[in-house]
Amino acid sequence: IYQFRVPESAKSGTSVGRIVATDRDIGKNAEMFFTIVSGDGMDMFHISTDKDTQDGVISVGKPLQPLDFEKKPSYTVEIQVRNTQVDPRFMSAGSKDMATVRIAVEDVDEPPLFYKASYLMEVKEDAAVGVAVGSVSAMDPDGARSMVKYSIDRRTDMDRLFNVHPGNGSVFLLRTLDREESAWHNISVTATEFNNPRQSSHVPVYIRLLDINDNAPTFATIYETFVCERTKAGQRIQTVSAVDADEPSTGHKFFFSLAPEGTHRSNFTVRDNGVTSIVQQCFHRQTR
Incomplete structure (x- = not known):
């Protein structure tokens, strides 16, 4: 029985150990071929033959999932060795041999x-300082389960708009926002990690600001209108x-009217669709 150890961080191709077999023949008749024939590590490990020493070299294979001490701390495989050159006259139950290999996975x-791979949070743009936006959560995957503390990478928040509670991962506002x-x-x-700050x-975290109606509409431009003195009443x-910096979910809808100072004995009116028209039948340049 062979026993080997391999760190859980070992990558594909990392050598785990060597299996030694002997053959009293020489030359090509002594060349050997190793295979993994059974065991719970068949999909995790690979074995090949060292052409110089004829040893079997066990290495980490190309598994679908990497080694993980917390999920599986050990594996057992059965190794078979046989000659590459087999003379049918000498084939028998003794033409091959078996060995058991136990591989322990070391915790790293x-x-x-x-x-989560990323977090999406939403907050209203008028939220007060100190309001929680959301929270993140992480754990130490090792068996020791070291405590974890949280912080914000200030290179991604130069204006210091947000902060995070070091203990529970709650993200909250440090300053007011404007969508x-x-x-x-x-x-x-x-x-x-508390116990090993080098492990981080x-x-x-993507934070979307939800709109509130906090901006008054403004006219799209400054208007200067000319009208002929014989323009008929009701004519446009x-x-x-108008435009609005806000972003209502149902779209913009504006109500237009004359300013209070322009309504007294006015020759004009404004319809709700933004059209200005003449209200008096007679409009004289000499009197207006």
């Missing part, structure tokens, strides 16, 4: 693991339009 200190200035904020949160990981003389 790994960085914290976030439960019309920036509708999205993308920051990075770091999770660090990062996760992107100008169409005005």
